Amino acid sequence: MELSPTDRRLLAALEDGLPLVARPYAAIAARVGLAEVEVIERLQGLLDAGVIKRLGLVVRHHEIGYRANAMTVWDVPDEAVDRVGQALAAAPDVTLCYRRPRRLPTWPYNLFAMVHGRERPAVLERIGQLRGEYGLADVPHAVLFSTRRFKQRGARYFAAAGVGG
Amino acid sequence: MIAIAPALLDDLDRRLIEAFQRDLPLCAEPYAAMANSLNTTEADLLERLARLEAEGVVSRVGAVVAPHRAGWSTLAAMAVPVDRMDEVAAAVSACPEINHNYAREHALNLWFVVTAESRARVTAVLHAIEQATGLEVLDLPLERAYGIDLGFKPSWN
Structure with a gap:
């Protein structure tokens, strides 16, 4: 599956995590210029396609x-x-x-x-x-x-490249 | 690295961690849905998540992207002279493309993950680290991922 520019913007906006607000998908939607329902549908599509392997708490x-x-x-x-x-x-x-x-x-x-x-x-x-x-x-x-952990954070496929987010 | 005592987690924290490392509800109010399934309030759930994030137990509520589906990544390894470990590790960690960086017990003693939008960019980062440190970097890109990433299943005792 080739990622569309919109999907890439969406994944970039998610790299720092979902905000802890009542309607987090609406907050992400506002950042990337989509409707809340479109964000939810696109995330479901990315999960179904295996691009996102899991959506949830990332535990250390x-x-x-x-x-x-x-x-x-x-x-x-x-x-x-x-x-x-x-x-x-x-x-x-x-x-x-x-x-x-x-x-x-x-x-x-x-x-x-x-x-x-x-x-x-x-x-x-x-x-x-x-x-x-x-x-x-x-x-x-x-x-x-492992003997020392120098750095641990989520992957940034987009942020370093300046692709939105 | 400073050793910090493990965070104190109550029963509901534990059930939250067990239940929602995957399958975060895809509905308008996911935290309310999670709270409902855990028999608590949305306000309590949001407070817990904020606390768990502040304590570093949860690094984020988010999407884990499958390797090589949205860009490129690799696992890289270096044999760093012991007296240069701090300097080399700091140089590696300073790159924005590095997300994990650990010292490990082996002749190859520094292991890190490089993630970027393209394979070319990942390769460029590895070359830059070789140039900056004068040390060889082994490039070990994933060839195949086995199984399904279910997150981490802790036993609490």
């Missing part, structure tokens, strides 16, 4: 006590990675699961999953379980805990 896990944040990576053979990735994505405690390119020799891993927990030992135990449950016990892997 660290602030609710989930301090152990492990980017867990595996070097899964190419012919198996999609099957493993789909299964792993459905596991409880795995929030995001992506395939990315290897960059040999520096970076040999192609499957990424985020695993969050309150304490490191529990996260490591959970990753151990995942390796057993998803046939990954013999697959090379690494666990990259």
Whole structure:
């Protein structure tokens, strides 16, 4: 789906979030020059098309006590990675699961999953379980805990480019 | 980073977080509809959301755009000498196209997400960081996303 200029303006206006007022879609509509009902219909269309993957509260896990944040990576053979990735994505405690390119020799891993927990030992135990449950016990892997968060905010596809908003 | 005690959340805060990371009502008064389904008032719900945003528990009520549907993004990694970490991380964070930037335990110890309106712009940002720091940047764009992003399902105990 090619995004129309109007959809891009709408997404740009949403990058800082919906205002906390009784009629937030009307407030966004006024900013982008649409009617409230058009904003609602366009958002439904963008959700149906998969452009917006979710509309709701964006929660920062660290602030609710989930301090152990492990980017867990595996070097899964190419012919198996999609099957493993789909299964792993459905596991409880795995929030995001992506395939990315290897960059040999520096970076040999192609499957990424985020695993969050309150304490490191529990996260490591959970990753151990995942390796057993998803046939990954013999697959090379690494666990990259975060140690410092320098920046965390919503993505800005448009704001930096000056596309409205 | 300063360690801050986890925010104190009451039962209704927790139910709000569990119920509305997706499927925010698409009607004229969504907060009233949410309040109704949580057995509270719209005024209480709006106060809670304002407090959760102020505490950083909720970064925003908004749309999470699927990768590569409205622009381009990548995950980038660098091996930063330990004594240069603060300087390099600050230079990376200063770019408006960077939305996440974390130190991680690995030889590649700085990981950040670059998001922009086009792939060309993302590539230009990576080159600018290489030029400014003299360090190589690994570009690891998403090839495939698995599953559905349901948000974050906390257990509260």
